[in-house]
Amino acid sequence: MDTAHSPNQNHLLAALPTAEFERIAPHLELVAMPLGDVLYESGGQLQHAYFPTTAILSLHYVTESGASSEIAGVGNEGVLGISLFMGGNTTPSRAIVQTGGHGYQLKARLLMEEFNRIGGRRAGVMQHLLLRYTQALITQISQTAVCNRHHSVEQQLCRWLLLTLDRLPSNELTMTQELIAGMLGVRREGITEAAGHLQQAGFIRYRRGHITVINRSGLESRVCECYGVVKKEHDRLLCDVRNRQEFPLTGHA
Structure with missing residues (x-):
């Protein structure tokens, strides 16, 4: 490898x-x-x-x-x-x-x-x-459906940005407004307006195809509850996921 x-x-x-x-x-x-x-x-x-x-x-x-x-x-x-x-x-x-x-x-x-492997009497x-x-x-799929139906484009954009940031090692995203609009299923004009509000507030900086998150706390103050629901459920279910190299495991993960 x-x-x-x-x-x-x-x-x-x-x-x-x-x-x-x-x-x-x-x-x-x-x-x-x-x-x-x-x-x-x-x-x-x-x-x-x-x-x-x-x-x-x-x-x-x-x-x-x-x-x-x-x-x-x-x-x-x-x-x-x-x-x-x-x-x-x-x-x-x-x-x-x-x-x-x-x-x-x-x-x-x-x-x-591997999924169907049985050890002793246990899966x-x-x-x-x-x-x-x-x-x-x-939970993420369900909350996305609720968010798309009931929350503003700006709230949806904040949710999407925060979930993406959680998966990246930096605060830089390579993504056009057109692609984000396609992700959220909204018109590009809606994303342009929402991103403009977030940039004016000093939370993000946008230039062609690149978004830099300057103030994550600001995004968290504007996002709807959907982001917190998804993150909390993920943390609850996978809170004991640990790195095998840091914590040698002999039993369950």
């Missing part, structure tokens, strides 16, 4: 005890994830699960007319491909790369073998970890 990259950059992989990790490590394939790359289409058969490290992936629901909006994001905190172990091999959503970077792919068959650590993550992802 490339020494510049490590599976431990993904929180779920880093939380696996040594024995579980060593079973799948030889099969984890480092892949580049360029901005805009489509990892799977709606209704397509899933061949791999993806564990992002530096990339951020976006799940979109696409209507019959071709319109789409984001229903959830997946970064280094999670995995793309939950339908593999939730009873189906396809999904009605499209997965595209929102922020370019890297991640690791694992063949669907190998993920299922394996991988199963417990993935199911807890799935519950957190369902």
Whole structure:
């Protein structure tokens, strides 16, 4: 594996005890994830699960007319491909790369073998970890639907910026207003106005294709409760996710 990259950059992989990790490590394939790359289409058969490290992936629901909006994001905190172990091999959503970077792919068959592995009378650590993550992802999807229906474009933009920041090592985002509008399913003019308000307030600085968050606390003061609900549920379900290298594990994650 490339020494510049490590599976431990993904929180779920880093939380696996040594024995579980060593079973799948030889099969984890480092892949580049360029901005805009489509990892799977709606209704397509899933061949791999993806564990992002530096990339951020976006799940979109696409209507019959071709319109789409984001229903959830997946970064280094999670995995793309939950339908593999939730009873189906396809999904009605499209997965595209929102922020370019890297991640690791694992063949669907190998993920299922580890997910279904039984140790003694108990299910394996991988199963417990993935199911807890799935519950957190369902919360994110549900809250996104509520937010899109009931909250202002500015509040939605603040939520999206904060969730994206949580997955990045810096306060710099490479993203055009047009792409953000597509993510949120709103008109570009709405994003332009909302971003303008946030820039005037001194919370962000925007220049062609780049957003710098100057005052995160300011964004948190403008965001709706949806961001807090998603973050709190993720922290509650995955609060004991730890790095195997820092905390050697012999039992559950």
